[in-house]
Amino acid sequence: MATATYARSIAGVTGISASRKITNISMLAFTGLATLLCVGVLFFILGYLLWNGGRSLSLNFFTQLPKPTGETGGGMANAIVGSGKILLLATIIGVPIGFLAGVYLSEYSNKTFAFILKYVVDLLNGVPSIVIGIVAYALVVQPMKHFSTLAGGIALGIMMIPIAVRTTEEFLRSVPNNLREGAMALGATKARTIFSVVVPAAIAGLTSGMMLNLARVAGETAPLIFTAFGNQFWSKGWLQPTAALPVMIYQYAISPYDDQHQQAWAAGFVLLALVLTINVTARLIISRGASSARR
Amino acid sequence: MATPQQQQLTGEALANPPVPMAHQTSMAVSSKLQANHVNFYYGAFQALKDITMGIRTNKVTAFIGPSGCGKSTFLRTFNRMNETIRNTHVEGELLLDGENLLEMDVTGVRRRVGMVFQKSNPFPKTIFDNVAYGLRVNGMTKRSYVQEMVEKSLQRAALWTEVKDKLNKPASALSGGQQQRLCIARALAIEPEVLLLDEPCSALDPIATLKIEELLFQIKDITTIVIVTHNMQQAARVADQTGFFFMGSLIEFDDTKVIFQNPTKKETEDYVTGRFG
Ligand SMILES: Nc1ncnc2c1ncn2[C@@H]1O[C@H](COP(=O)(O)OP(=O)(O)OP(=O)(O)O)[C@@H](O)[C@H]1O
Ligand SMILES: [Mg+2]
Numbered sequence: 001m002a003t004a005t006y007a008r009s010i011a012g013v014t015g016i017s018a019s020r021k022i023t024n025i026s027m028l029a030f031t032g033l034a035t036l037l038c039v040g041v042l043f044f045i046l047g048y049l050l051w052n053g054g055r056s057l058s059l060n061f062f063t064q065l066p067k068p069t070g071e072t073g074g075g076m077a078n079a080i081v082g083s084g085k086i087l088l089l090a091t092i093i094g095v096p097i098g099f100l101a102g103v104y105l106s107e108y109s110n111k112t113f114a115f116i117l118k119y120v121v122d123l124l125n126g127v128p129s130i131v132i133g134i135v136a137y138a139l140v141v142q143p144m145k146h147f148s149t150l151a152g153g154i155a156l157g158i159m160m161i162p163i164a165v166r167t168t169e170e171f172l173r174s175v176p177n178n179l180r181e182g183a184m185a186l187g188a189t190k191a192r193t194i195f196s197v198v199v200p201a202a203i204a205g206l207t208s209g210m211m212l213n214l215a216r217v218a219g220e221t222a223p224l225i226f227t228a229f230g231n232q233f234w235s236k237g238w239l240q241p242t243a244a245l246p247v248m249i250y251q252y253a254i255s256p257y258d259d260q261h262q263q264a265w266a267a268g269f270v271l272l273a274l275v276l277t278i279n280v281t282a283r284l285i286i287s288r289g290a291s292s293a294r295r
Numbered sequence: 296m297a298t299p300q301q302q303q304l305t306g307e308a309l310a311n312p313p314v315p316m317a318h319q320t321s322m323a324v325s326s327k328l329q330a331n332h333v334n335f336y337y338g339a340f341q342a343l344k345d346i347t348m349g350i351r352t353n354k355v356t357a358f359i360g361p362s363g364c365g366k367s368t369f370l371r372t373f374n375r376m377n378e379t380i381r382n383t384h385v386e387g388e389l390l391l392d393g394e395n396l397l398e399m400d401v402t403g404v405r406r407r408v409g410m411v412f413q414k415s416n417p418f419p420k421t422i423f424d425n426v427a428y429g430l431r432v433n434g435m436t437k438r439s440y441v442q443e444m445v446e447k448s449l450q451r452a453a454l455w456t457e458v459k460d461k462l463n464k465p466a467s468a469l470s471g472g473q474q475q476r477l478c479i480a481r482a483l484a485i486e487p488e489v490l491l492l493d494e495p496c497s498a499l500d501p502i503a504t505l506k507i508e509e510l511l512f513q514i515k516d517i518t519t520i521v522i523v524t525h526n527m528q529q530a531a532r533v534a535d536q537t538g539f540f541f542m543g544s545l546i547e548f549d550d551t552k553v554i555f556q557n558p559t560k561k562e563t564e565d566y567v568t569g570r571f572g
Contacts, residue, residue: 110381178416182478184379186429186485187406196432201419 049272053265061266066232066248072259076267078234082149082242083271085235086228087218089153090160095210097157098164105165106172107194118166125162132158133223141227147241152228156217163216167209171202208282215278219271221246245271326390327352327489327519328373328408333387335368335377342368344543346387350489350536355511355520357530357551360540360566366523367413369540370491373521374408375401391489406433409487413494415474417466417481422458425466425477429485444484452480453510472503479507483514490514492522496529508533527567531555539563 060075067074105114136155175198183193224247235242245267252264326349335343342365350356358366371377389396396404418425426445449455454476496504524530530537538548547563558564
């Protein structure tokens with residue numbers, strides 16, 4: 001109390017107080033403005049997409065195939081289903097590999113090896129997506145002599161691995177060690193402890209982390225161009241080329257037809273809505289998990 | 296030149312080296328657990344120094360001593376929990392019912408020697424599944440048996456009446472004292488022969504503490520109990536025998552009465568009378 005009054009009187013005498021107030025207020029203004037801008041950008045993008053593509057966003061967009069170039073109308077049903085199939089494959093490939101490697105990293109490996117492994121995983125995370133696309137092209141498309149849903153799924157699956165590893169590692173590491181000890185003290189083996197106690201304790205974080213991971217690759221375009229390729233019709237199967245939303249956006253956006261531009265905007269809106277839905281769901285799971293842990 | 300008779304004498308003396316007195320007496324009474332010349336190392340740091348101690352069947356043994364003196368470390372050698380910490384090693388002999396427990400299957404040792412930790416650590420599961428966990432990991436999955444054992448253990452841990460209507464609620468919904476009793480029930484469910492407790496009451500209020508002390512008396516007839524405590528009164532109340540540890544060594548080990556009223560060593564006396572530096 002006494003010190004505070006003393007400090008204030010000193011400040012008053014020397015005039016520090018006024019300049020401090022100005023710094024304080026301008027800091028608040030700048031940081032507030034930046035925050036507003038961040039939030040604003042998202043709403044601007046959403047609004048802009050809706051403004052430009054809204055007219056194409058009818059039921060047809062979700063149920064019909066694209067019309068041949070030059071004709072108006074039609075939809076992107078094949079691209080929506082194609083994207084769904086590619087993302088499903090990517091999850092099936094990327095999540096288990098990343099999860100198991102993350103379990104190894106958090107529960108089994110020693111410090112030095114974990115450090116090296118984490119470094120490698122971070123490097124993999126930094127590989128540009130187009131490079132991953134080329135690799136999938138060389139490893140899957142060329143030997144099979146076809147573009148395919150499978151190749152697209154593998155490319156995106158590889159892109160999911162690094163984040164899946166780090167998510168798993170971080171969430172498992174955050175599980176208190178006394179839970180592991182508790183299980184092992186009852187005669188549980190290490191594997192049993194991990195899968196019956198440690199993973200369940202982290203399940204909310206793991207699930208939402210994987211969903212965010214999926215949302216992150218959902219919009220990837222470059223690796224799909226040489227793997228899934230694109231298709232104006234329904235894909236004939238997992239080993240055949242397929243349409244996908246991001247590729248469709250790219251192709252329609254650079255086309256000379258105004259109708260296709262609108263469809264591209266609409267597809268952009270659908271893709272963003274999908275990503276946002278996944279994101280919000282993931283956050284909800286995290287906060288639910290956190291509140292149940294606090295109980 | 297030694298005569299043949301002399302040679303024979305020396306040979307015999309070598310084959311049967313004299314056994315130190317302390318060692319002999321501790322072997323004479325029935326020891327559930329026996330440590331002989333145990334050293335323990337965290338990396339290069341020696342946390343336990345040549346500890347020899349016998350823990351009597353169906354008695355309560357307390358470990359006391361200042362923080363960092365190695366009580367937990369010693370306790371954890373009996374269920375080999377220290378093995379889960381990297382870069383550690385143990386020397387000497389550890390016997391469970393006279394058998395070398397370092398050579399037994401580790402999960403088997405832990406099934407027979409249960410443990411309750413300082414901080415209650417219920418699993419993120421229901422109350423029922425927490426207690427059933429030990430049964431299930433040890434292959435006892437028959438439903439009726441699991442149900443029976445869960446109820447029995449919760450009763451023995453004096454928790455049954457409080458939780459019998461919410462067995463399917465998450466364990467995290469219990470109070471701190473209830474959670475600790477749940478952890479005791481969980482340990483009791485697999486009917487361990489020994490129960491190791493590492494400061495089980497340090498986070499609890501006096502009433503919850505009393506409940507746990509009472510339940511120790513209840514289970515004593517079927518379980519050998521070893522308890523680490525910082526609370527002298529608690530050691531005096533519950534323990535038949537008490538060991539005083541200091542800087543990794545066992546300074547004195549005797550009947551609780553002797554330790555608290557008539558200790559032989561000056562360090563022990565200073566510690567139990569609270570005159571410790
Ligand atoms: N995991 C570990 N790695 C390295 N050193 C450790 C580890 N655990 C304990 N030690 C050291 O070993 C010594 C004994 O520790 P221990 O936990 O057995 O003491 P304690 O008597 O149980 O203390 P407290 O009463 O505070 O619980 C201490 O010096 C401690 O620093
Ligand atoms: Mg301790």
